[in-house]
Amino acid sequence: MNKFDVNQLDLHYGDTHALKGINLPIPEKKVTALIGPSGCGKSTLLRTLNRMNDLIENVTIKGDVKLEGKDIYQDRNVAALRMKVGMVFQKANPFPMSIYENVAYGLKAQGIRNKKILDETVETALRSAALWDEVSDRLNSPAFGLSGGQQQRLCIARTIAIQPDVILMDEPTSALDPIATHKIEELMDELRKKFTIVIVTHSMAQAKRISDKTAFFWMGELVEHGDTDQVFNAPVDERTRGYVNGDFG
Numbered sequence: 164m165n166k167f168d169v170n171q172l173d174l175h176y177g178d179t180h181a182l183k184g185i186n187l188p189i190p191e192k193k194v195t196a197l198i199g200p201s202g203c204g205k206s207t208l209l210r211t212l213n214r215m216n217d218l219i220e221n222v223t224i225k226g227d228v229k230l231e232g233k234d235i236y237q238d239r240n241v242a243a244l245r246m247k248v249g250m251v252f253q254k255a256n257p258f259p260m261s262i263y264e265n266v267a268y269g270l271k272a273q274g275i276r277n278k279k280i281l282d283e284t285v286e287t288a289l290r291s292a293a294l295w296d297e298v299s300d301r302l303n304s305p306a307f308g309l310s311g312g313q314q315q316r317l318c319i320a321r322t323i324a325i326q327p328d329v330i331l332m333d334e335p336t337s338a339l340d341p342i343a344t345h346k347i348e349e350l351m352d353e354l355r356k357k358f359t360i361v362i363v364t365h366s367m368a369q370a371k372r373i374s375d376k377t378a379f380f381w382m383g384e385l386v387e388h389g390d391t392d393q394v395f396n397a398p399v400d401e402r403t404r405g406y407v408n409g410d411f412g
């Protein structure tokens with residue numbers, strides 16, 4: 164079953180035609196990687212999935228993005244959409260507060276005050292983000308005291324805590340060292356059991372390691388998408404073949 168269906172999606176930033184007639188099914192509880200050279204529209208497509216582009220001036224969008232069959236651009240409740248479709252950014256962006264408060268933030272914003280519920284949710288989210296064992300003895304310490312990789316896992320925990328269905332990740336490991344990257348990649352294997360994940364990555368090795376599906380973009384077009392094995396080992400389009408072979412990038 165598809166979580167999202169993107170149909171005939173065109174996006175302009177002013178005169179820049181950033182996405183051209185995109186059709187992309189995004190299956191449920193799988194990892195879909197968006198790959199392609201810089202400026203090809205990967206992040207733009209990712210941001211259309213939770214309407215983050217709405218925040219940018221001069222954007223026009225045509226076509227539709229269906230989440231479980233309903234066009235997200237027809238529904239005006241963007242806050243509800245973003246609770247269902249969470250996002251993790253390239254650079255970890257913890258709030259200037261404790262580890263605990265970071266994870267509890269979204270729940271408190273929803274008016275949840277019950278300490279038992281908050282404690283349980285914080286613990287579950289930190290466990291799901293494979294961070295609990297490293298921070299359980301210092302939940303009240305500032306989040307900024309964590310390493311970069313831990314901060315990124317904290318941001319993942321903060322996203323998980325509000326129980327989204329989908330997690331969007333925009334180059335989540337590009338600022339991390341190989342060990343921290345490996346931890347997040349390991350974590351993805353657990354996360355895919357519960358969530359639909361869409362990840363933008365510049366690393367083809369990473370896309371190969373962690374994704375079930377891959378979509379290759381080139382100058383605003385979706386050139387090819389399919390099972391990751393097929394896209395990397397038997398690409399149909401010359402441009403995909405050139406990119407995955409490292410001929411350009």
Ligand SMILES: Nc1ncnc2c1ncn2[C@@H]1O[C@H](COP(=O)(O)OP(=O)(O)OP(=O)(O)O)[C@@H](O)[C@H]1O
Nearest residue numbers: 176179181199200201202203204205206207208219
């Ligand atoms: N806020 C914006 N305002 C105007 N143009 C933008 C904006 N964001 C992106 N663009 C343009 O849209 C096109 C696609 O950009 P996008 O960031 O989606 O590409 P990308 O594939 O994610 O690139 P990268 O890998 O470098 O992050 C580019 O031509 C870019 O310059």
